[in-house]
Amino acid sequence: QVQLQESGPGLVKPSQTLSLTCTVSGGSISSGGYYWSWIRQHPGKGLEWIGYIYYSGSTYYNPSLKSRVTISVDTSKNQFSLKLSSVTAADTAVYYCARGHGELNYWGQGTLVTVSS
Amino acid sequence: DIQMTQSPSSLSASVGDRVTITCQASQDISNYLNWYQQKPGKAPKLLIYDASNLETGVPSRFSGSGSGTDFTFTISSLQPEDIATYYCQQYDNLPRTFGQGTKVEIK
Numbered sequence: 001q002v003q004l005q006e007s008g009p010g011l012v013k014p015s016q017t018l019s020l021t022c023t024v025s026g027g028s029i030s031s032g033g034y035y036w037s038w039i040r041q042h043p044g045k046g047l048e049w050i051g052y053i054y055y056s057g058s059t060y061y062n063p064s065l066k067s068r069v070t071i072s073v074d075t076s077k078n079q080f081s082l083k084l085s086s087v088t089a090a091d092t093a094v095y096y097c098a099r100g101h102g103e104l105n106y107w108g109q110g111t112l113v114t115v116s117s
Numbered sequence: 118d119i120q121m122t123q124s125p126s127s128l129s130a131s132v133g134d135r136v137t138i139t140c141q142a143s144q145d146i147s148n149y150l151n152w153y154q155q156k157p158g159k160a161p162k163l164l165i166y167d168a169s170n171l172e173t174g175v176p177s178r179f180s181g182s183g184s185g186t187d188f189t190f191t192i193s194s195l196q197p198e199d200i201a202t203y204y205c206q207q208y209d210n211l212p213r214t215f216g217q218g219t220k221v222e223i224k
Contacts, residue, residue: 047161047204047215062212096160102208103151105172107160 002026004097004108011114012091018084018113022097023077030055030075035101038071038082040093041110048093052101053080060101087115119143119207123216129224136192138219140183140205148184149209155218156201164203165190197223 008020022036029036037052051061053071061069070083084091092115098104120143130136140150148168153161163172165181168188178193192199200223205216 046217047206049213049215060211064212098160101213102149103163103166104153104161104206105163105166107162110160 002099002106004099004106006095006097006108006111008111008113010112011116012087013117014088014115015086018082018087018091018095018115020082020095020097020111020113021079022081022108023079024099025078028075029073029078029080034099036073036080037098037101037104039096039098039104041096042090042093050082050084050095089115091115118212119146119210119214121205121207121214121216123203123205123219125219126217127220127222129222130195131224132195132197134195136195136199136221138190138203138205138221140188140190140216142186142188142207142209144210145185146207146209149207150181150183150188151206151208152179152181152190153204153206154199154201155204161204192221195221195223 003025005023012018035052038050051071053059053073068085073080094110094112096110097108099106122141150168152165155161164175164179169181180191182189202218202220204218
């Protein structure tokens, strides 16, 4: 059974960079032809797709965030990561990692990141 | 971006009722549509993929239909454990986009 787990600081100061890691267990990130995604959910709101990465390193970013987002993969650690730069209070959200780029059939539990000084 | 519009935004129904949620895409997305269930404090869970295919392990009271721009999600007999918010999501185009969600409550 594939499991995903997000980790990273729960509090980030405005203008700094948000950094999260998703650790995948129960399967190799580089096998199966899967893509790996980041999604976020503002408090009490709907879901926003941030972007995804393939194990080879190819990426897609939502144009709404593209200038600030970097998604990377470390196959040796079976992890992929999200960096979001120049954060503001509007980036306060629960951040999820998930497997897939069409249907998302495995999700992490999510981690709340608050942007505040 | 393709806009996904769900209706209603919330509904209240009795246990055993048939519940229907609609999702309309702003352009033709063929059958590239998924449905998710999200319970409070939890990650979304995939229920239906490709508009009408039931994900493994999901109860058969859940179903989906539609193609093109108009889609329907149905719970044939609402159960107490179905209390959640349901989202549609298209994957015909980038960026992937979700509907705003439909909150289902028990009357």
